[in-house]
Amino acid sequence: MTSHQPIMTLDALREFLDREFPQIHVGGRTYELEEIGPFSARMRMDYHEKHLRPGGTISGPAMMGLADVALYAAILAHIGPVPLAVTTNLNFNFLRKPEQQALIADCRLLKLGKRLAVGEVSIYSEGSEDIVCHATGTYSIPDRR
Incomplete structure (x- = not known):
């Protein structure tokens, strides 16, 4: 198990995401990694019409x-x-209709092993304390030989 402290800096992680996954910015940059901390990260998704479904949510x-x-x-x-x-797995509970504004995702890692990582994400409309979506997920970590 690794330390609870991040080993990548915020800037290094932002650069990595931009370099390895430029497709997340197709149509304009909407994701912004705001902070990382002990077993945590916060990401912002700007409000944009491309994220709307019928009914305006x-x-x-x-x-x-x-x-x-x-x-x-x-x-x-x-x-x-x-x-x-x-x-390898994502589970979502949509709890309430989000506002037509930016969304904030607060992520907390629950387990970080050699082969699997498990975490939870709470998503809020910016400026609100009410969770609009709660997600849990598992990632497979490849062997680093």
């Missing part, structure tokens, strides 16, 4: 993407730049 797939990227960032912050760490 932010879509489930947009929130799913935000949760997945936030969890990935939290894991990499603690294991280093391992681009082939992959999602």
Whole structure:
């Protein structure tokens, strides 16, 4: 098990995501990694019409993407730049309609082992304390031989 402290800096992790996953910025930059900490990360997704579904609410797939990227960032912050760490499971509970504004994803790692990482993500409308979506996920960490 690694330390609870991140081994990547915020800037190094941002650069890694931009370099290895430029596709998350297609159509304009909407994701911003705001902070990393002990077994945690915070990511912001700017409000944009491309994230809306019929009825004018932010879509489930947009929130799913935000949760997945936030969890990935939290894991990499603690294991280093391992681009082939992959999602093996994600579970979502949509709790209330998000506001038409930026979303904030707070991620907390629950387990970080040699082969698997498990975390949870709470998503909020910016400026609100009410959780709009709660996600749990598991990532497979490749052998680093």
